[in-house]
Amino acid sequence: MNDSPAARLQTLFEGHRLTPTQRRIAHSMVRRAGDVPFLSSVELAELAGVSQPSVTRFAVALGFDGYPALRRHLREVAPPEAVAHEDTNNEYQQAVQAEIENLRQLAEMLADPSLVERAGRLLAASRPLPVLGLRAASSQARGFAYFAAKVHPDVRLLDEGGSMLADRIDSARRAGASALLCFALPRHPKEVVAALEYARAAGLKVVTVADSAFAPVAAHSDVLIPAAVGTGLAFDTACAPMLLGRVLLEAMCDDLPDAQARLEDFDVQAAERGLFVD
Secondary structure, eight states: OOOOHHHHHHHHHTTOOOOHHHHHHHHHHHHTTTTGGGOOHHHHHHHHTSOHHHHHHHHHHTTOSSHHHHHHHHHHHSOTTOOOOOOOSOHHHHHHHHHHHHHHHHHHHTTSTHHHHHHHHHHHHOSSEEEEOOGGGHHHHHHHHHHHTTTSSOEEEEOOOSTHHHHHHHHHHHTTOOEEEEEEOSSOOHHHHHHHHHHHHTTOEEEEEESOTTSGGGGGOSEEEEOOOBOSSSSOBOHHHHHHHHHHHHHHHHTOTTHHHHHHHHHHHHHHHTOSOO
16 A cells, blocks of 8 residues: 555545545545645635535544544644645646646556456456446546457447446346446446446446545445546546556456457458558
8 A cells, every 4th residue: 555645545534434525525635635734624625615514524524523633633644745835837737737646646556556456357257348437437438448349359338328228237247247347437427326236236246447436436336446537627637547447458458368369360450451551
């Protein structure tokens, strides 16, 4: 386990049953882990988009007398070099810097690859492999499924909701699926939560890439790997979830003995068909 500010916050929150509002506060704190020890309760409330009393109740839920006690604790465990600073970059630069920080946190989390390796084994063993992603997460699911199909014998993309979604999960399960991969990003559709609950009830192991360990899908996932999204622009940015998807592809390939042979075969066919510009 790494010792980054974000990792220490994750450890602090583990084992506590948090309300959706409290999960939102926790997620905001993880995203701004280096700055949180220097924020007032009002500033944290504004950052998370909640009320100031909600921040106080959150601190109490974690076992502290109030927010000042929580902040004192965070300052005590913060590294000495952590200092608050004013960002003078423009809004576009700030959005890019925030994504760089998200990627840095992902890199720190991957210092222990055991979770990703476990997920890779589950995905490689599932035949077929359903890949779920609705609305904002559909592009992540589609990108993963596109590349996974080059090395996995049977990948089934589930990127449309509606009454047929449960039918398609049933179909995959009857065909032999043992696991389902889900990309779950804000705003979290109710259909995704219901689909994961349904999939687990059907006997599938659920591997989820989500924006936070406190996302609504967490309770319905067997393996959840967080990758934060950027929120500095009008629409969220998802560089870290996309990169995590590629990391999962790599881990899956490591457990598919014929993955390299399939890739080489594709290259031969692509050359014969003239698919790509030289």
